Amino acid sequence: MAETTIVEGGTIKSAAKGEVNWSPGSESRLIQLAEGYYSGVNFGLGNSGFVITDEGVAVIDSTVSPAGAEAVLAEIRKLTDLPVKYLIYTHGHFDHVGGAAVFKREGATVIGHRNVRQRFDRYSKLWEHHLAINAVQFRNTGLLTAEPSLVYPDIEYDTEYVFELGGRTFRLIHGKGETDDATVVYIPEDRIVYIGDFIIWTFPNVGNPNKVVRYEREWYEMLDRVLSWQPKAIAPGHGPSLLTPEAIRGALGDTSEVLQILHKETVEYINQGKSVEEAVLGIALPEHLLQSPYIVPVYGTREFVIRGIYHRYTGWYDGNPTHLAPSPKEAVKRTYVELIGDKAKVLDKARELAGAGELQLSLHVADLLIGDAEYAAAAKSFKAQTLLKLAENSANLFYHNFYTVSAAELRENKEE
Ligand SMILES: [Zn+2]
Structure with missing residues (x-):
């Protein structure tokens, strides 16, 4: 751990x-x-x-x-x-x-x-x-x-x-x-x-x-x-x-x-019209601050601060007009799954990614089946297991607790 x-x-x-x-x-x-x-x-x-x-x-x-x-x-x-x-x-x-x-x-x-x-x-x-x-x-x-x-x-x-x-x-x-x-x-x-x-x-x-x-x-x-x-x-x-x-x-x-x-850097990203995703990927901290014993990211984190600054100075719109009046998420996921044409394949892909250490990416794939009548239980079970692995890898309070509490909830309601 x-x-x-x-x-x-x-x-x-x-x-x-x-x-x-x-x-x-x-x-x-x-x-x-x-x-x-x-x-x-x-x-x-x-x-x-x-x-x-x-x-x-x-x-x-x-x-x-x-x-x-x-x-x-x-x-x-x-x-x-x-x-x-x-x-x-x-x-x-x-x-x-x-x-x-x-x-x-x-x-x-x-x-x-x-x-x-x-x-x-x-x-x-x-x-x-x-x-x-x-x-x-x-x-x-x-x-x-x-x-x-x-x-x-x-x-x-x-x-x-x-x-x-x-x-x-x-x-x-x-x-x-x-x-x-x-x-x-x-x-x-x-x-x-x-x-x-x-x-x-x-x-x-x-x-x-x-x-x-x-x-x-x-x-x-x-x-x-x-x-x-x-x-x-x-x-x-x-x-x-x-x-x-x-x-x-x-x-x-x-x-x-x-x-x-x-x-300073987040404000520059905002003024350059860049997304919060680009800012999170692009803004780095100098080594002496990464090593500082006074600001270890066990509670706040660099990424949370960048997201917080975007949240403070900009609106909720991410710049993609698809997201201005989005279709319900479940309808979008259903459409993807239909297109793939094989639900078992979706779950297999999630497991394959997790097996290769791509835990975060595997969650996105498993989410496609969370609302599916036939596969929800298996998808929730997979997701709970993956969240617990992510929690084990994190020394940050938020990540650890969000993952473990959600995993417990998914295990409780996977039969619904
Ligand atoms: Zn306090």
Whole structure:
């Protein structure tokens, strides 16, 4: 099984089982960034950080669940009895806001960017959809089962929000990256940054196959801005903190550079009237970025970013007028199969291709028979088997989980 393992400050990154492991095992740990500054890793999906001042505690994100937030609160209580004054959202993704009610109960004022509200409203409206796509992305691991009780921010802001607590200045600065509602928390006195999911120890997840548009250009602009502050330590939204100048430059610099290259080149392809397929085949990354331990493609990938940028800047039309008002896919496939004149031959060809290692191509051929009354069961069985082989060859969470979940579904309904 292809397995990507990178050791960096004790971090193992692997998606061989369809999970991105940001730290070995599920052991939770508290990382101290500086006097009073902490980042809680593995208390739940999504880090939860906190800053202890003389006047109280400011918490940054709440993990995916109330259980995770309770565990972080227990860590805070080992260090101080002072009240939790604020909960700051780095963005509104479930894995960062799911435990918010715990800190709200403690009396925290919740602060988030203005767009968090729209995101929460959208989650409520499209709840069944989100449940379904996350069940595939996270392989039915029960990450989300019940609709979480979303805690809307008490304070919303647009560009920047500044407050003081215990002699420390908290600058909340809005940027766009993985989401349109992101906040970077910067404490200038100590040059500490809580950067949210602008850094997640993997290739940036622009172009997530199932999710709304993301912001590659604004993402690298924010990273460059953070670098210009010359931070001493940075807590990311997932994974261990960046505690040395080398790690900070490496993680922010490589993520910024890869997004700049993909943005610039993809925009050129778009302006040249080239298809997304041509861009995916034609745009390559320099060797030093392919080798970077900070942007291993176990989550986001080069291809997803290119597709995401096309999705962001262009419409759905691929330039082929056949596809402007296409015939139903099943009618097209039926016509091909009729033309071939022998259904068994189609399945034989799929098997032959798979046998020769052309797994992807074999799927296209097998798909011709998926809707066929006589051959559907055999075609689905072949497809499920092939998807599992593809999953075995992939160290990327999306490929692995999309293939394995679909294979299980095909096996369940092949008798239909
Ligand atoms: Zn996250």
